Amino acid sequence: MLTLGLTGGIGSGKSRVASWLAQWGAGVVDTDAVAHELTAAGGAAMPLLRSVFGAAVERPDGAMDRDWMRARVFADPGVRRELEAILHPLIRAETQRQLALAQGPYRVAVVPLLVESGDWRERVDRICVVDCDPDTQIARVQSRSGLTAETIRRIMDAQASRAERLAAAHDVIVNDGATSEAELLQRVRLAHAQWAAGTPLGGPSAG
Numbered sequence: 001m002l003t004l005g006l007t008g009g010i011g012s013g014k015s016r017v018a019s020w021l022a023q024w025g026a027g028v029v030d031t032d033a034v035a036h037e038l039t040a041a042g043g044a045a046m047p048l049l050r051s052v053f054g055a056a057v058e059r060p061d062g063a064m065d066r067d068w069m070r071a072r073v074f075a076d077p078g079v080r081r082e083l084e085a086i087l088h089p090l091i092r093a094e095t096q097r098q099l100a101l102a103q104g105p106y107r108v109a110v111v112p113l114l115v116e117s118g119d120w121r122e123r124v125d126r127i128c129v130v131d132c133d134p135d136t137q138i139a140r141v142q143s144r145s146g147l148t149a150e151t152i153r154r155i156m157d158a159q160a161s162r163a164e165r166l167a168a169a170h171d172v173i174v175n176d177g178a179t180s181e182a183e184l185l186q187r188v189r190l191a192h193a194q195w196a197a198g199t200p201l202g203g204p205s206a207g
Ligand SMILES: CC(C)(COP(=O)(O)OP(=O)(O)OC[C@H]1O[C@@H](n2cnc3c(N)ncnc32)[C@H](O)[C@@H]1O)[C@@H](O)C(=O)NCCC(=O)NCCS
Pocket: 009, 010, 011, 031, 032, 035, 039, 066, 067, 069, 070, 073, 080, 083, 084, 087, 091, 111, 112, 113, 155, 158, 159
């Protein structure tokens, strides 16, 4: 079965695309969702996070304090690497477990840091990038989360550039500031039909 790696920068539209693919029958596993489960109250990563970062990493309800962690991780690459060293192996193992159970004409791993991680590149058959311009990414994330533009820029600085992502793509779904939701839906429908039939979508000119 084809395993597609779906990636894109923060706010590019990956979750939106993935939710349609799941609706249409693809077996979708989202690494952000897996990461949230691991760091929820009682999550498998919490004991190690507590021992490395101390009690402040945990909210009173036992879940990771995401605001506390975000402020540190995107201000200091050393802290980010520490957090990733704990979470990424757990995320990878749980995602692989879920992918092995996934049903459908093809399966999809939604991985924000796919291009950044050599390991993930080797685990998927094709890479699809949801492509978006940085100004639109910032606007979308601001309206979704209320994070400041400066925080969003810092997160984007910790990710691959738009050009690096496009260079790694087998397939591209354009979802920039000029793309309406209806246009996006049409592009995703076309891509889904081709992945489900096992035929490639094409390079960066596709859209
Ligand atoms: C830093 C944390 C606490 C911020 O939590 P928050 O609720 O604000 O964000 P959330 O987890 O929903 O992620 C939202 C987006 O942020 C970006 N992002 C998350 N982690 C990272 C990272 N390590 N490097 C670059 N971008 C990242 C991705 O685009 C992701 O889709 C959280 O993202 C985290 O635990 N990150 C480490 C795990 C990780 O690398 N996850 C992403 C890939 S699996």
